[in-house]
Amino acid sequence: MMEKRRRGNDLDSAILDAAWLELSERGYAGLTMEAVAARAGTSRPVLSRRWDGRAALTVAALRHQMHKHPLTVKDRGDLRKELLELLDRAADRAAGVAVGLAFFANEYFQHTRSSPLELRAQLLLGEANVLTPILDRAVARGEIDAKKLVPEVTTLLTDLFRHHVLMTWTAPPPAMRKIWVDAIFLPLVRAR
Amino acid sequence: MMEKRRRGNDLDSAILDAAWLELSERGYAGLTMEAVAARAGTSRPVLSRRWDGRAALTVAALRHQMHKHPLTVKDRGDLRKELLELLDRAADRAAGVAVGLAFFANEYFQHTRSSPLELRAQLLLGEANVLTPILDRAVARGEIDAKKLVPEVTTLLTDLFRHHVLMTWTAPPPAMRKIWVDAIFLPLVRAR
DNA sequence: TTAATAAGATACATTTCCGCATCTTGACGC
DNA sequence: GCGTCAAGATGCGGAAATGTATCTTATTAA
Numbered sequence: 545m546m547e548k549r550r551r552g553n554d555l556d557s558a559i560l561d562a563a564w565l566e567l568s569e570r571g572y573a574g575l576t577m578e579a580v581a582a583r584a585g586t587s588r589p590v591l592s593r594r595w596d597g598r599a600a601l602t603v604a605a606l607r608h609q610m611h612k613h614p615l616t617v618k619d620r621g622d623l624r625k626e627l628l629e630l631l632d633r634a635a636d637r638a639a640g641v642a643v644g645l646a647f648f649a650n651e652y653f654q655h656t657r658s659s660p661l662e663l664r665a666q667l668l669l670g671e672a673n674v675l676t677p678i679l680d681r682a683v684a685r686g687e688i689d690a691k692k693l694v695p696e697v698t699t700l701l702t703d704l705f706r707h708h709v710l711m712t713w714t715a716p717p718p719a720m721r722k723i724w725v726d727a728i729f730l731p732l733v734r735a736r
Numbered sequence: 737m738m739e740k741r742r743r744g745n746d747l748d749s750a751i752l753d754a755a756w757l758e759l760s761e762r763g764y765a766g767l768t769m770e771a772v773a774a775r776a777g778t779s780r781p782v783l784s785r786r787w788d789g790r791a792a793l794t795v796a797a798l799r800h801q802m803h804k805h806p807l808t809v810k811d812r813g814d815l816r817k818e819l820l821e822l823l824d825r826a827a828d829r830a831a832g833v834a835v836g837l838a839f840f841a842n843e844y845f846q847h848t849r850s851s852p853l854e855l856r857a858q859l860l861l862g863e864a865n866v867l868t869p870i871l872d873r874a875v876a877r878g879e880i881d882a883k884k885l886v887p888e889v890t891t892l893l894t895d896l897f898r899h900h901v902l903m904t905w906t907a908p909p910p911a912m913r914k915i916w917v918d919a920i921f922l923p924l925v926r927a928r
Numbered sequence: 929t930t931a932a933t934a935a936g937a938t939a940c941a942t943t944t945c946c947g948c949a950t951c952t953t954g955a956c957g958c
Numbered sequence: 959g960c961g962t963c964a965a966g967a968t969g970c971g972g973a974a975a976t977g978t979a980t981c982t983t984a985t986t987a988a
Contacts, residue, residue: 549935549936549984549985550935551935551984551986552934555935570846571845572841573765573843573846576974576975576976577976577977585936587936587937588976589935589936589937589978589979590935590936597976597977598975598976645902646841646842649763649837649841649842650838650841650842651765653765653766653838653905654762654763659903659904660903660904660905661903661904664903694915694919696919697919697920700896700920703896704892707895707896707899707902710852710899711856711898712852713852714851720888723886723888727888728888728889728924731923732919732920732923732924740955741954741955741964741966743955743956743964743965744964768944769945770944773966778966779966779968780946780947781947781949781967782966784946784948785964789947
């Protein structure tokens with residue numbers, strides 16, 4: 545029987561995709577090396593040679609997935625447009641947020657004494673903050689009042705987004721995102 | 737050797753307290769019947785006779801703990817006072833929120849297709865909503881504008897609270913709670 | 929063409945935790 | 959005081975995963 549064998553990056557990628565599908569369907573708690581190997585069409589030893597257990601595999605799969613949905617928002621000359629676009633892009637990453645928290649709740653908490661906040665910081669290492677430049681541009685345009693941007697207000701939108709994902713395990717619908725922007729965030733920061 | 741034996745409710749309560757301490761220290765993922773039994777000074781069969789596995793034990797411990805911190809806020813004639821008191825009381829339940837989510841992420845997701853939102857609804861069955869009467873009183877007093885109470889705004893404070901707990905695994909400090917009330921919630925709903 | 933490398937299959941030992949069966953003994957009702 | 963019931967101790971068997979050793983074979987580079 546002639547078999548095709550994948551190697552190196554091809555194989556890495558195939559395994560990480562398989563791991564991601566498993567994570568999406570079963571959750572981190574239901575993830576097994578066996579199932580990932582089977583879905584990727586390979587066997588456990590191949591995974592063991594690459595990653596040190598399912599925790600490391602999960603982090604790798606998470607990074608791999610995040611890499612597919614880069615989060616950037618270009619200057620559109622209008623704060624509202626940019627915020628809505630940011631939330632729209634973030635929706636693609638909702639599943640990753642959920643998996644990340646499940647991972648933390650399952651494992652990270654046991655071995656470290658840290659919080660999901662720190663896990664998030666680790667996962668996002670190297671990624672640029674997207675919100676800050678958006679708000680900086682809006683301040684420069686005179687759209688919003690810099691004095692109103694206390695930390696709790698600054699992170700309001702992303703916090704609401706994250707909260708919704710954590711509680712429903714799904715991305716917030718567009719209508720909800722519009723209300724967050726128009727009825728909550730903008731009224732709080734608008735220069736007037 | 738003379739030994740004292742606890743029975744019925746005394747024993748139940750001792751085991752649930754032990755389970756709660758284990759949950760606080762190790763998290764749900766690190767919870768074992770063995771450890772709970774040991775900490776409660778009893779043995780595994782005693783737990784097995786009462787609860788069907790650690791999932792049921794966790795839910796029971798969660799309910800038991802919630803029962804110790806009832807969440808009620810009396811009429812104080814002032815919305816701001818009542819909101820701050822609500823958040824203050826909620827801080828006692830922060831650990832419960834964290835454990836609840838960890839439990840969901842570990843187990844609930846695998847067996848049901850539901851969300852933490854639904855798990856929360858199950859856990860809070862029978863408990864009265866505390867926020868609603870507070871806001872109703874404030875509307876009656878003319879402190880806030882009922883038209884501004886869209887759902888996303890109504891739940892804003894408790895959502896921010898929950899988000900903070902989920903991300904930091906700790907209760908938000910009083911200063912932060914004050915900013916939420918004074919710089920975010922009240923400006924959005926104040927009748928003017 | 930050939931030699932080195934790594935993929936893929938299989939099997940084995942280990943670990944961890946659970947439920948249950950069994951047995952003794954203390955607690956409580958009558 | 960006595961009988962019933964459940965607490966508490968102990969041990970066994972099983973389920974679920976994991977890591978690793980071993981072996982064959984496809985792939986790739988020289």
